[in-house]
Amino acid sequence: MTVETESPSNAEVELLSFRLAEQEYSVDIMSVREIRSWTRATPLPHAPAHVRGVINLRGTVLPVVDLSTRLGMPPVEGDARNVIIVVQVGGQSAGLLVDAVSDILALPRSALQAPPELAADTAHNFIEALTIVEGRMIRVLDLGAVLPNGTLEAA
Numbered sequence: 001m002t003v004e005t006e007s008p009s010n011a012e013v014e015l016l017s018f019r020l021a022e023q024e025y026s027v028d029i030m031s032v033r034e035i036r037s038w039t040r041a042t043p044l045p046h047a048p049a050h051v052r053g054v055i056n057l058r059g060t061v062l063p064v065v066d067l068s069t070r071l072g073m074p075p076v077e078g079d080a081r082n083v084i085i086v087v088q089v090g091g092q093s094a095g096l097l098v099d100a101v102s103d104i105l106a107l108p109r110s111a112l113q114a115p116p117e118l119a120a121d122t123a124h125n126f127i128e129a130l131t132i133v134e135g136r137m138i139r140v141l142d143l144g145a146v147l148p149n150g151t152l153e154a155a
Helices: 122-126
Strands: 012-020 022-026 032-037 050-058 060-066 083-089 092-098 100-106 125-135 134-142
Touching: 012 083, 012 134, 050 092, 083 100, 100 125, 122 134
Parallel strands: 022 134, 060 092
Antiparallel strands: 012 022, 012 100, 032 083, 050 060, 083 092, 125 134
């Protein structure tokens, strides 16, 4: 058993970065289960607008969320260039449809900054932190807010 001697602010966090339109986002890599190529989802009646549908993931029905729509942007087209990032949050699994995966980033926690308070920004609630890597602004998503319990269930 090892004891972590680093202070929490200097501990590293690993992020999987990806693109949505011309913007870069990331999620904690510990939430990522796999990255899959685009698979057409089967639509569900009465599902929220951001739920593309479901796919078969090795015998398990997996809901697919169009992350662009969820964040208030135009929907992802859904073609061979796109990927589905399979994530797990609080025992709930979902696929996030994104334009493309960019990189795996290892950053000290101190490099993450809280987003500014902007009352008119509805997507703000989904952003946990911001960081700058090689001159690029990368948003760190709060998966718990993006995929709250019940969001993926058909209404």
